[in-house]
Amino acid sequence: MVKLIDFIDSSYFSHIMLVFIAVLFIVRPLGLPVVVSEQTKSFIDVIESLKPGSNILIQYDVTVAMYPSTGIPTEIMLRHVMEHPFNVMIVSGGPEGPKLLEQFLGGKGNYNIQEMKGRVYGQDHVYLGYIAGGETMYVSLGSNVHGTVVKDYYGTPIDDLPMMNKINTYKDIDLVIICEAGSDQIDGSVRVWATTYGRKLIADIGSSQYTATLVYYPQLVKGIINGVKGGAEYEYSKGKPGPNIAGSDPLTGLLFLNVGLIILGNILYYSKKRGIIK
Amino acid sequence: MSDIIGIIIAATLTLIALSQLFKYTRIYRIAEMSSIAAVVANTTVVAVITIITKSYTPQLIIPTILGLSYFSLFAGKYRWISRYPIAIMVGVGTGITLRAILQSQFIEQIIATIKVFTTFEPFNFINALILAAGVISGLTMYTFTDKYSKELNAVRIIGRVFLFIAMGTLFATSVYGDYTLAYNRIKFILDFFTGKLF
Amino acid sequence: MSIVYKKYIPIGITAITGVIVLFDYYVKIPEINSASTILTSWGTHLSYFAVLISALMIVRQSIPKIIKQEKDWYFYGYMLTILIIMSATGFISGIASSNYSWWYNNFYGPVSTTLMAIMGIYLMSASYRAFRIRSVPVFGAMIACIVVLIATAPAGPVWFPGFGTLSQWIQAYPSQAGIRAFTMAAAIGTLASGIRTLIGLEIGFLGAKEDKD
């Protein structure tokens, strides 16, 4: 008995349980229910209520290490946006953004954009690449797009791209979508796009940024996708099960395992203290 | 071919790094040394290239000379020369920090707390009061005077409760992303052994 | 005399630099604004030299270990080999080349992501120990943590209806209060620490209080 409790008290027990639960759910997915939260619902509503031909700016600041927790949820969002007849302009404020987005634009991601018919680069979507400068850069991008960026990611002057003639300042942008992970820049983005320029803003963020973003909901940020959880809700409400729903099963398991471990820890702690277990 | 070798190296290093969870073995040092070498090499290459390309700019001649004075660290007695570049760096860092720290972390927080008070409707009002009381008692927890210690200590405990509730909440919202990463690595290893990666 | 150039002049430099950069934020005086920009670029440039020193230090520490064949010396040999090969690749073919990124992606990439994963795994075992109720504050933390964990789990609100609202309330009020108090106090601490640095009181970065030669 004492040995068993010592084993449970050691870290090995929780490590083994974690690996066990993760493997179990990967091998045998249960198809647990998904509840679509209010923030996700309003995120989708904002995109679907836009008129055809609207201009969207996507701020893509995902890092390599955080890709599983933030990048994969953004894929479904990018795909959803691309399915509608919008003009999509994408820009990265972080140096690791381009390599990751290239996978998506090149069709290597979980959703294949190359299969989508009718999407032509330069006419309905443009990628501006990585631009240094953080918040200051976004301010100047909003005031004068053509003055801030000269060439797109592939080296074409942006004046030659037909879509970019429609976008000159922040007034031409109807919606801004923030994809953010790891960096503490959500406040800066809200300051620039919502407070200064008064644009409609929605955010697709990693769960570590969720509390920071929730402060602005629903006044400044109109909708939030919360990491893989939000991605799963997105896929569920679009009726297209994908990697996010597959990933949300083990997560339910792991989070409940965590709750169980905390309760177990307290029970054992008090039993020992009261002398119930010797 | 180099892709396959890359995947094999990646999977091996992942397994070695994960082995640290259960027992520290010497083999773990391979993972450690590989990543240290890669990181240091990367930063060094970037630094050298930047120094070579930028040092000729007239504006940067003084910092280049100051930067070279760092090498006095290896000269024992004349170590103090390296304090001059350090003094500039610390001055810049302190100045940059002091600029906006009160704006975003002090005044805007006060404003946000005031704005929660919207109506006298009981539910909203009590919530707003809880928020304000939490902020005030939390700030009181951080006072350092030894006067009125009895009265202040009672408030300090309340403040501590609020701070810890925040810790619990932030833990619960943040682990979510970390578990996603853990689960993805386990999946990577499983995919490697079942041959899905090749 | 030596204390003047070992201590007082560096303190003066820090104070002047700090005040110029600080004032740049509040006033529109062209001289100060451009001086501040120049000083900031100096700071960035200087940190590249610090990288050189650090790399040199690693090499200086490893080589004696290899020569004397101390315990585990072959690991240091392995590290130096990769370090040299990677730097050479970087210098010869450039950091944007595919050769270079192959080394970086396969030697650093998997370990860095695994490190994040290990952190996730450790968080679970750490929470097992940390949230044992030893005091009133920890009790609050544990309750908040359990409620929010259940509400965050994708299937949580289905099995435990009501936790979603409760979790939103906790996040919006008590927890928000804690974070705000932490942030505001940290701001004042930062300000005080900065001022102590500028007036030469807190000079942890300048060696010891007095230098003995």
Next chain:
Amino acid sequence: MFIQGRIVVGVFTLIISAFILFFAYTSTRGKVWGIRKMPQIDSIDDMIGRCTELGRSVHISCGIGGLTSTLAPQTIAALSILRYVATKTAKMKTRLICTTSMADHVPLLNDIIKTVYQNENALDQLAPDTIRYFGSAETLGVCTILGREKCGASFLVGAWTSGAVTIMETASVNDCITLFGNARTGSYYVFPFANDTLIGEELFTAGAYLSKDSIQIGTILGQDGGKVIGIIVLILGIIMRLMGGDITQLLLR
């Protein structure tokens, strides 16, 4: 000349600075201000004493804050703790291991540790690999050090990411006590996992508290003044808002 929208911030900065300077000034005139006991900071001595008794080494790291970034004050506060710890280890002939992930720190650490050991006439005790640079792979390196070199205490002070959890867990497996001091909101939730904590502002006061210098202790009281101003403005604002006024526009001037 003054930039709109930044005036009130400037005024606040001035007022709080004036408070700090006032308390420092009165201390130079011989007034002794009392501050409360801070057991977390006092425990630093016990942690090092334990290492000396058990014959183990002491590990310290000053975090990820670069010197030219907005995290610089946290790093400087951590360096004050480092100076204190290094003085203690030099006196007690305990081995010190100092790791870092920032290249910026390396020259500083070299200078501080060497000068401290020189002052204590203990330069011969200083091993050549006392300071170790790992780049962003620091966590990995520290885990090895804690396991291999038998550290009895680990001071993780300065700005930290949540990666510190990995170090703390490895430390607890290896029977090593951790002190975690940090003022970054992003890694706020890591505090419950450490044995001892310096939460937020406590980190900044540690240096002044440890110095036992009356002027520096005076400045800590000045910080209290800042908090009192914050509380007063907050309460005034709430009362005005409930009576239909608005102070928020004024604060944003």
